[in-house]
Amino acid sequence: MKIRKYFLMIIAIVLLFSNLITSKQVEAEQLLTVDEIMDKMEETAPDFTTQKTISEMVIIDEKGNEETRKMIMFSQKEEDDKTSTLIRFLSPNSVKGVTLLNINNGEKIYLYLPAYNKPRRIAGASKQEEFMGTGLSYEDMSMDYQDKDYTKTILEETEKEFKIEVIPLGEDTSYKKIILWVDKEKFYSKKVEFYDEVENLTKTLEIQKIEIDEKGKITPLEIEFSDLENKKKTKIIIKEMEYNIDLSSDFFSLRTLSKPTL
Amino acid sequence: MKKIIIITIILIICFLSNSVYALEFSGNLTYSSSYSPFSKDLSNSLKLEIKSFHSFTDQIFLEGDLVLRYTDRFLDQPLFIMPKEFYLSTYDLIPKVDAKAGILIESWGSSDMFSPLDNFNPSPFGISFTEISNKLGVWAINANYYIDNTTYLQLVYLPNFVPNHLNEEYEKQLYLGIFAPQFQEQGLEINSINLTHHIPDQPVWGVKIGKSFSSFDAYLSYYRGYYLNSYPQQVEPIINNSGMSLNVNLSHPKRDILGLEFQGDFPGIEGATLRGDIAYILPEAWMLQGKYLLKDPYFKITLGADYTTSSNLYLNLAYVYGLTYEEGTDCSSYLFLNANQELDYSKFTPQYIGGISLQDGSMLHSLGFNYNFSDNLSLSLSYLLVIGEKDSKFGQVKNNEGLFLIGEWSF
Numbered sequence: 001m002k003i004r005k006y007f008l009m010i011i012a013i014v015l016l017f018s019n020l021i022t023s024k025q026v027e028a029e030q031l032l033t034v035d036e037i038m039d040k041m042e043e044t045a046p047d048f049t050t051q052k053t054i055s056e057m058v059i060i061d062e063k064g065n066e067e068t069r070k071m072i073m074f075s076q077k078e079e080d081d082k083t084s085t086l087i088r089f090l091s092p093n094s095v096k097g098v099t100l101l102n103i104n105n106g107e108k109i110y111l112y113l114p115a116y117n118k119p120r121r122i123a124g125a126s127k128q129e130e131f132m133g134t135g136l137s138y139e140d141m142s143m144d145y146q147d148k149d150y151t152k153t154i155l156e157e158t159e160k161e162f163k164i165e166v167i168p169l170g171e172d173t174s175y176k177k178i179i180l181w182v183d184k185e186k187f188y189s190k191k192v193e194f195y196d197e198v199e200n201l202t203k204t205l206e207i208q209k210i211e212i213d214e215k216g217k218i219t220p221l222e223i224e225f226s227d228l229e230n231k232k233k234t235k236i237i238i239k240e241m242e243y244n245i246d247l248s249s250d251f252f253s254l255r256t257l258s259k260p261t262l
Numbered sequence: 263m264k265k266i267i268i269i270t271i272i273l274i275i276c277f278l279s280n281s282v283y284a285l286e287f288s289g290n291l292t293y294s295s296s297y298s299p300f301s302k303d304l305s306n307s308l309k310l311e312i313k314s315f316h317s318f319t320d321q322i323f324l325e326g327d328l329v330l331r332y333t334d335r336f337l338d339q340p341l342f343i344m345p346k347e348f349y350l351s352t353y354d355l356i357p358k359v360d361a362k363a364g365i366l367i368e369s370w371g372s373s374d375m376f377s378p379l380d381n382f383n384p385s386p387f388g389i390s391f392t393e394i395s396n397k398l399g400v401w402a403i404n405a406n407y408y409i410d411n412t413t414y415l416q417l418v419y420l421p422n423f424v425p426n427h428l429n430e431e432y433e434k435q436l437y438l439g440i441f442a443p444q445f446q447e448q449g450l451e452i453n454s455i456n457l458t459h460h461i462p463d464q465p466v467w468g469v470k471i472g473k474s475f476s477s478f479d480a481y482l483s484y485y486r487g488y489y490l491n492s493y494p495q496q497v498e499p500i501i502n503n504s505g506m507s508l509n510v511n512l513s514h515p516k517r518d519i520l521g522l523e524f525q526g527d528f529p530g531i532e533g534a535t536l537r538g539d540i541a542y543i544l545p546e547a548w549m550l551q552g553k554y555l556l557k558d559p560y561f562k563i564t565l566g567a568d569y570t571t572s573s574n575l576y577l578n579l580a581y582v583y584g585l586t587y588e589e590g591t592d593c594s595s596y597l598f599l600n601a602n603q604e605l606d607y608s609k610f611t612p613q614y615i616g617g618i619s620l621q622d623g624s625m626l627h628s629l630g631f632n633y634n635f636s637d638n639l640s641l642s643l644s645y646l647l648v649i650g651e652k653d654s655k656f657g658q659v660k661n662n663e664g665l666f667l668i669g670e671w672s673f
Contacts, residue, residue: 067637092637093288094672108474117369121479121525123535253411254474255360259353260315260323 034152037162040187046217048243051075054090055238062231069095072262074245076252078104084252088262099257112257119257160184186210188218202229217243286315290672296335298664307333311346323351327399338387338429347399360406365399368418370470370483371539371564372525375598376582378541378562379483379521382418382466384426384490385586400424412474420466425459425514426490433457437494437510445499445508453505460495460513462488470521478526478536485521488514489589494550515556516546534569545590556590566598574604585655594655595620602632609634613644617656624650624657630666638672 032040053073060066070091076084082104089095099112101119109122149169156163162182168175176199181191188210194203209222223236256262289312297304309331316324327347333340349364371377383397400420407415434455442452466487473480492512500507520542528534540563545556566580578600584593597620602613615628630644644666650657 069637092672093290094638094640096288107476117367118372120537121372121535123527123533250408250411253408254414255406255408255411259360260325260351261317261320 032162034154034164037154037164037182037187038152041182041189046219046243049077050243050245050247052240052242052245053238054240055236058235058237060233060235068092070239074247074251074262076247080104082107086252086256086262097260101252101254101257103252110254110257117258119254155179157184161190186212186218188220203227288313288315288673290670292671293667293669295667296664298661300663301661303336303664305333305335307331307335321353321355323353325349325351342386345399358408360408362402362404364401366402366404367397367399368402368404370418370468370485370521370523372479372481372523372537373539373564373566373580374537374568374578374600375566375580376564376585377523377539378543378564378584379485379519379523379539381485381487381490381519382420382468384424386427387429387432398424398427414472416470416472418468418470420487423462423464423466423488423514425461425488425492428492430457438508441497441508441510445506450499450506452499452508454502454507456507456509458509458511459492460511462514462516464488475526478524481521481523483519483521483523485517485519488516489545490514491587493548493555495548497551515548518544520544528567528569531567531569534567536565536567538565539563543589558590560584560590560593562588562593576600576602576604596655613642619650619655622650622654624648624654626656626659628666640670642666642668 051074053075055071055073057069057071058066059069068091069089071087071089073085073087075086078084083102084104085102086099087102088097088099097112097114101108101110101112103109110119111122112119151167151169153165153167154162155165161184162180164180164182166178166180168178175194176197177195179193179195180189181193182188183190188207190207192205193201194205196202204226206224206226207220207222208224209220211219211221213219219238219241221238225234225236227233250256289310292307292309292311294307294309295305309329312328312330314324314326314328318324325347326345326349329342329344329346331342333342345365347365347367349362349366351360351362353360355361368382369380370382371379382402383400385396386398401422402418402420404419405417407417409415434457437457438452438455441455445452466485468483468485468487470481470483492514494510495513496509496511498509500509522540523538525535525537528536540561542559542561544559547554548556562584564580564582566578568576568578570576580598580600582596582598585596588594596617598615598617600615602611604611611632611634613628613630613632616626618625626646626648628644628646630642632640632642634640646663646666648656648660648663650660652658652660
């Protein structure tokens with residue numbers, strides 16, 4: 001089940017790429033409302049339909065011990081803004097070849113374990129399901145705060161950042177509030193803080209390194225999740241990323257799961 | 263057997279030859295040990311599994327999996343060298359068709375344990391409570407035709423039937439134990455046994471159609487083959503120099519299996535997955551000494567559900583009607599539970615596997631833990647406890663009770 005959580009974490013990263021990042025250089029001298037800031041983040045998100053990423057996930061425990069996993073991930077934006085992903089571990093050898101297929105934001109999830117030699121369907125992830133014990137739900141990780149299920153307020157505006165408070169309105173959320181630190185120049189969430197029911201800060205997410213291409217598009221190169229309660233960190237390091245690659249129409253299907261190379 | 267030896271030699275040459283530097287290798291080294299406190303037997307096994315992979319093009323691949331094992335386990339073959347898998351695979355070389363040919367392991371069935379639909383590959387000697395995949399590869403062709411992204415048709419063809427591997431000495435003791443008392447009642451003292459195996463030379467095949475629906479996947483299948491375990495066909499006492507002996511002819515009854523398998527959302531429990539295999543088995547009528555051992559069609563069923571709680575407790579509960587070694591009227595009901603708990607602050611994972619026969623109440627419990635030193639090195643320790651009378655469902659495997667230690671290094 002640990003493997004599944006790693007996969008879910010990576011899926012979350014895919015979603016983060018879509019929503020946390022913006023590339024449009026926006027002059028911020030003018031006063032912006034919170035909705036305008038969120039709209040700019042949405043509008044300036046990388047424009048891609050397919051994506052290929054090779055990354056490393058480094059899991060760091062409270063003693064500083066590290067475990068590293070390398071993986072390849074493909075994603076594709078489907079109709080209705082849903083995303084399909086296919087993720088395969090490349091190393092270490094103990095998990096090499098283990099593959100997860102996630103179709104349309106978890107409408108169908110399959111796990112392929114080479115030792116079992118057959119795909120296992122997994123019940124659709126609940127939006128509130130946790131990723132890797134971080135307490136972050138699928139919904140939280142999607143960072144899709146555009147809709148009316150959240151109230152958003154600018155708490156503070158510094159020279160470089162907007163500090164935005166997001167309060168979920170639904171009863172079935174794990175968090176009392178979420179704080180976004182949005183870069184005023186590049187319009188991406190540099191840091192996200194998650195507060196529990198009694199408003200204790202429990203988790204943080206930081207984009208520590210980014211890359212801006214010639215079109216001004218931003219690719220996050222290093223992302224760090226911190227579980228403050230368990231004193232555990234998970235770092236995602238992007239090694240390679242390609243946008244708008246050609247994928248066959250049946251790529252995100254059962255057929256691809258057991259193929260030796262992707 | 264000759265083919266297996268040839269393939270093994272080819273694989274070993276490949277592994278040792280510099281000319282195959284293009285092959286990618288990986289593998290694992292597994293040490294396993296078991297100790298029975300009752301028989302005071304300690305056994306050790308060392309298994310090296312080397313996997314190789316070569317990509318000719320984006321569509322054609324060569325994959326191999328060679329197993330070398332040494333064991334000092336009682337009645338087992340000490341040295342075992344065999345290609346577990348060795349096959350050529352093609353993907354979309356023929357539009358919409360993926361195919362494999364060579365020594366293959368086929369896995370039919372959606373359930374996690376004791377699938378009654380998984381009948382292509384034989385098992386090695388011995389019951390394993392510790393290995394995930396405990397099957398031997400067979401020469402086969404597997405072709406999948408993808409009708410669309412959610413529907414496919416699969417054909418599996420084995421040119422020759424390959425039965426389960428049994429140690430001959432064990433088999434002799436088994437049949438001597440069954441038949442000697444019968445003849446003793448007739449006043450005949452049997453002191454030895456000769457076994458003759460007749461292995462069907464007909465092919466084995468199966469077809470399956472699978473469809474993925476929004477909340478579950480379903481598959482219909484048809485298998486035509488033979489029972490992997492042998493059945494006595496003829497038993498004849500003879501007089502020889504050392505006294506009375508028994509000649510037993512063994513063979514494998516034919517069987518047709520209609521299968522339904524499914525996996526998907528568990529109705530009413532979000533996050534739980536339901537998996538099930540239902541087999542309707544039509545056996546060849548098999549008679550011995552005027553009594554039918556197999557005659558009427560029967561069902562074997564495995565229904566399971568797995569779920570991970572918010573505290574990372576993994577639970578897998580299954581109902582089984584008919585274990586691997588039960589057929590026909592011998593089939594009975596069991597419940598199994600597999601549970602493990604991931605701990606946030608530890609590399610320890612406590613594990614439990616338990617089963618109960620609903621027919622006679624006999625039970626097995628395996629309690630232990632897994633410890634991951636690193637991603638590539640792990641150790642597991644467990645104790646298997648069997649509760650039940652000697653002739654009860656689980657009591658029959660009481661000699662497997664004991665302490666199990668497994669260390670695995672992946673490279």
